[in-house]
Amino acid sequence: xxxxxxxxxxxxxxxxxxxxxxxxxxxxxxxxxxxxxxxxxxxxxxxxxxxxxxxxxxxxxxxxxxxxxxxxxxxxxxxxxxxxxxxxxxxxxxxxxxxxxxxxxxxxxxxxxxxxxxxxxxxxxxxxxxxxxxxxxxxxxxxxxxxxxxxxxxxxxxxxxxxxxxxxxxxxxxxxxxxxxxxxxxxxxxxxxxxxxxxxxxxxxxxxxxxxxxxxxxxxxxxxxxxxxxxxxxxxxxxxxxxxxxxxxxxxxxxxxxxxxxxxxxxxxxxxxxxxxxxxxxxxxxxxxxxxxxxxxxxxxxxxxxxxxxxxxxxxxxxxxxxxxxx
Amino acid sequence: xxxxxxxxxxxxxxxxxxxxxxxxxxxxxxxxxxxxxxxxxxxxxxxxxxxxxxxxxxxxxxxxxxxxxxxxxxxxxxxxxxxxxxxxxxxxxxxxxxxxxxxxxxxxxxxxxxxxxxxxxxxxxxxxxxxxxxxxxxxxxxxxxxxxxxxxxxxxxxxxxxxxxxxxxxxxxxxxxxxxxxxxxxxxxxxxxxxxxxxxxxxxxxxxxxxxxxxxxxxxxxxxxxxxxxxxxxxxxxxxxxxxxxxxxxxxxxxxxxxxxxxxxxxxxxxxxxxxxxxxxxxxxxxxx
Numbered sequence: 001x002x003x004x005x006x007x008x009x010x011x012x013x014x015x016x017x018x019x020x021x022x023x024x025x026x027x028x029x030x031x032x033x034x035x036x037x038x039x040x041x042x043x044x045x046x047x048x049x050x051x052x053x054x055x056x057x058x059x060x061x062x063x064x065x066x067x068x069x070x071x072x073x074x075x076x077x078x079x080x081x082x083x084x085x086x087x088x089x090x091x092x093x094x095x096x097x098x099x100x101x102x103x104x105x106x107x108x109x110x111x112x113x114x115x116x117x118x119x120x121x122x123x124x125x126x127x128x129x130x131x132x133x134x135x136x137x138x139x140x141x142x143x144x145x146x147x148x149x150x151x152x153x154x155x156x157x158x159x160x161x162x163x164x165x166x167x168x169x170x171x172x173x174x175x176x177x178x179x180x181x182x183x184x185x186x187x188x189x190x191x192x193x194x195x196x197x198x199x200x201x202x203x204x205x206x207x208x209x210x211x212x213x214x215x216x217x218x219x220x221x222x223x224x225x226x227x228x229x230x231x232x233x234x235x236x237x238x239x240x241x242x243x244x245x246x247x248x249x250x251x252x253x254x255x256x257x258x259x260x261x262x263x264x265x266x267x268x269x270x271x272x273x274x275x276x277x278x279x280x281x282x283x284x285x286x287x288x289x290x291x292x293x294x295x296x297x298x299x300x301x302x303x304x305x306x307x308x309x310x311x312x313x314x315x316x317x318x319x320x321x322x323x324x325x326x327x
Numbered sequence: 328x329x330x331x332x333x334x335x336x337x338x339x340x341x342x343x344x345x346x347x348x349x350x351x352x353x354x355x356x357x358x359x360x361x362x363x364x365x366x367x368x369x370x371x372x373x374x375x376x377x378x379x380x381x382x383x384x385x386x387x388x389x390x391x392x393x394x395x396x397x398x399x400x401x402x403x404x405x406x407x408x409x410x411x412x413x414x415x416x417x418x419x420x421x422x423x424x425x426x427x428x429x430x431x432x433x434x435x436x437x438x439x440x441x442x443x444x445x446x447x448x449x450x451x452x453x454x455x456x457x458x459x460x461x462x463x464x465x466x467x468x469x470x471x472x473x474x475x476x477x478x479x480x481x482x483x484x485x486x487x488x489x490x491x492x493x494x495x496x497x498x499x500x501x502x503x504x505x506x507x508x509x510x511x512x513x514x515x516x517x518x519x520x521x522x523x524x525x526x527x528x529x530x531x532x533x534x535x536x537x538x539x540x541x542x543x544x545x546x547x548x549x550x551x552x553x554x555x556x557x558x559x560x561x562x563x564x565x566x567x568x569x570x571x572x573x574x575x576x577x578x579x580x581x582x583x584x585x586x587x588x589x590x591x592x593x594x595x596x597x598x599x600x601x602x603x604x605x606x607x608x609x610x611x612x613x614x615x616x
């Protein structure tokens with residue numbers, strides 16, 4: 001009974017995956033909740049796909065645990081009607097038609113056959129349903145993968161990089177699809193390496209880098225914390241403007257391409273100052289630091305941390321041959 | 328939110344578009360929840376095997392080889408044998424050439440049934456749909472074995488009937504009929520099943536097919552070049568237990584008088600396949616997909 005009233009939680013506890021020496025996923029602990037879109041963000045090779053494969057029981061964790069409503073994936077008796085997943089693109093036999101591919105999936109979980117036509121309709125592949133999937137474009141392949149995830153009308157959906165290879169119309173469609181799935185009370189867990197994409201769809205954000213958890217926060221929090229606003233100015237009278245701003249106690253930073261940037265939301269004040277002192281402005285605009293930059297900073301730190309900790313301290317490095325040449 | 332969901336299977340017309348703002352805290356699918364079992368996996372695997380062209384190709388070439396070579400051999404023998412020279416021959420035995428060559432097709436199909444899923448990435452989808460890996464392997468094995476057995480039996484039976492009708496040989500006994508049709512078909516289907524299992528272990532189509540064809544041909548070829556006196560026993564064993572010779576045992580036509588006889592080849596193949604199956608199952612459970 002409880003399965004019908006609460007559920008749809010994916011819980012990771014100290015999840016770790018090691019391939020020999022390399023740690024792909026390092027002690028991940030977080031929870032994915034129903035009713036919202038949870039973005040799973042990280043640069044390429046951060047361990048997103050490995051984590052998702054462990055959720056689905058495809059890869060065995062080296063340590064830690066991942067459970068879906070308290071169960072391991074292989075304990076689910078109705079996997080496809082419980083959790084649907086889009087993994088890497090084109091995870092199917094190219095010689096089989098889209099219809100037959102979905103049919104064999106439906107049959108393996110006792111899902112009514114009419115559902116195959118319905119999901120093909122949903123993803124817009126009805127016209128090519130009987131064609132071999134070998135000839136599918138990347139976008140069509142992505143749609144077929146999404147059809148497979150939706151087949152069992154599951155309460156949990158996982159999408160690994162769903163916008164890859166989709167055209168703008170397709171990207172728009174998948175964004176709306178994920179939002180509407182979440183609004184129906186489903187759990188939507190979607191990975192991406194694009195912060196901008198996540199900013200548009202995700203309500204909650206889990207960021208990993210080099211397999212380690214870097215952030216587990218609501219999207220609103222992440223934006224508030226990371227998107228500082230600033231004013232961008234372009235002027236042919238740069239020295240004059242800098243003087244004016246300095247006198248007014250405003251610090252401007254020169255950026256590489258000849259523009260000035262001022263922190264905080266003071267566009268009006270700067271405009272009035274410039275007018276009063278007769279400074280010509282070519283641009284005066286309020287800007288928001290992109291979330292992409294914030295994300296890059298966040299993940300770059302993790303990369304740097306690893307690089308430094310692995311390298312020997314500089315003072316111990318001696319020129320080559322020093323040890324034997326002088327002795 | 329307090330409305331309890333009826334625990335019985337939902338009989339109402341499915342409404343795929345769940346009402347937005349539904350009163351349930353979590354989404355409840357209108358699709359009736361089915362506890363999956365082996366039957367589901369079998370239906371799924373049947374759809375898979377019949378919906379790819381490689382199945383039609385390999386089985387088509389198999390039938391062509393078995394029936395074509397069988398008929399050609401019968402015609403050739405019938406045309407070139409003098410009266411009464413075949414009196415003591417088992418007429419069914421002329422089907423063995425086609426079956427030996429045709430077994431390559433069954434090997435290929437068996438390997439492709441498992442290994443191609445690794446090549447295409449389909450295996451991840453399969454194992455997500457059915458997380459019980461043993462069930463997947465079992466379903467593949469059963470579906471493939473039945474298909475291979477039925478097709479081999481039909482082809483072998485056709486050739487046998489033509490042989491008996493065309494050749495001026497003695498009437499085969501009931502036991503010979505059984506061994507020459509059902510027996511050899513079981514053997515070839517098992518050889519295919521072994522290939523399927525090897526495909527699951529190797530996870531690479533070309534590699535697994537090479538191994539299996541090597542297994543069929545290598546013992547005989549190696550034995551041919553064993554001239555040393557001290558290796559005579561080994562040479563003898565390689566001849567006797569080579570798969571081509573095991574095939575001919577089904578027609579009581581072994582290369583030698585010792586070695587496997589009667590139904591022995593079937594039990595040997597059964598044992599080898601069972602052992603390989605156990606190994607494949609263990610690896611499947613242990614390895615990442």
